[in-house]
Amino acid sequence: MSVTRFTSSILPPLLLMVAAVTLSSVNSQQFQQPPAQSLGDVLHQLLDKDKNQKVSLEEVNSQLDMLESIFNPAAEFGGQDSNNDDEVNEYKQLLSGFKSAAPTIFKVLDVNSDKSLSKSELAHVTKFEKALKKGGGMRELLRDLFSILDENADELLSVDELVNGCGNDQVITKISSRVHESFPLRSDADELKEFVMSSIESVIGGGAVVDKESVAKGMKWIDDDEDGHVSKKEVGK
Numbered sequence: 001m002s003v004t005r006f007t008s009s010i011l012p013p014l015l016l017m018v019a020a021v022t023l024s025s026v027n028s029q030q031f032q033q034p035p036a037q038s039l040g041d042v043l044h045q046l047l048d049k050d051k052n053q054k055v056s057l058e059e060v061n062s063q064l065d066m067l068e069s070i071f072n073p074a075a076e077f078g079g080q081d082s083n084n085d086d087e088v089n090e091y092k093q094l095l096s097g098f099k100s101a102a103p104t105i106f107k108v109l110d111v112n113s114d115k116s117l118s119k120s121e122l123a124h125v126t127k128f129e130k131a132l133k134k135g136g137g138m139r140e141l142l143r144d145l146f147s148i149l150d151e152n153a154d155e156l157l158s159v160d161e162l163v164n165g166c167g168n169d170q171v172i173t174k175i176s177s178r179v180h181e182s183f184p185l186r187s188d189a190d191e192l193k194e195f196v197m198s199s200i201e202s203v204i205g206g207g208a209v210v211d212k213e214s215v216a217k218g219m220k221w222i223d224d225d226e227d228g229h230v231s232k233k234e235v236g237k
Helices: 003-008 011-027 039-047 057-076 082-109 119-131 138-149 159-166 169-182 189-204 212-219
Strands: none
Touching: 039 057, 039 119, 057 082, 082 119, 082 189, 138 159, 138 169, 159 169, 159 212, 169 189
């Protein structure tokens, strides 16, 4: 799986959530289909259950739980259609991964740290979706981040390079600056860097080091040829 495909894997659960919640609302006759809207606006409308113009993490988790309950019966009654079973299992894995990542994604989007997402904050989801399209800039961003992490410039990323990058202030500064160019999720690159640093610390604990085993496991999603490295080709030409 290339980095581009891996990065885009968070969108199917979002779109599935939109479809599931929309269907539920239509069936209960409580939802009037709006004209064509951006993904961010649609998510805001569907997730904001109490209509206070803000989306809480609890509201996000509630919709993810509902979506999960839809897929569990689908898996049970998949019948003998192996292709259908594979599809259901794939989306269940994506959904599981998104549920695990939801708190972190929520924090990234929560620009003002008020523990809720406004329509303007969810607009970043739309920008992210557009960036994944051909010519949208995501491929260029990923290749630039690859180069920053590639210490020996051999066009291969090793576990050690990824681990070292997480603990290297200069690397994190460069990554934060480059990401901020494409997705200004904070007021400036320095503020984004502070968020990145605090996120790393929250995962590994103060004074601890990044777990190589966890990094190696995560790399398997990207390492198509299973050689223990991530190449530029695997990131995407």
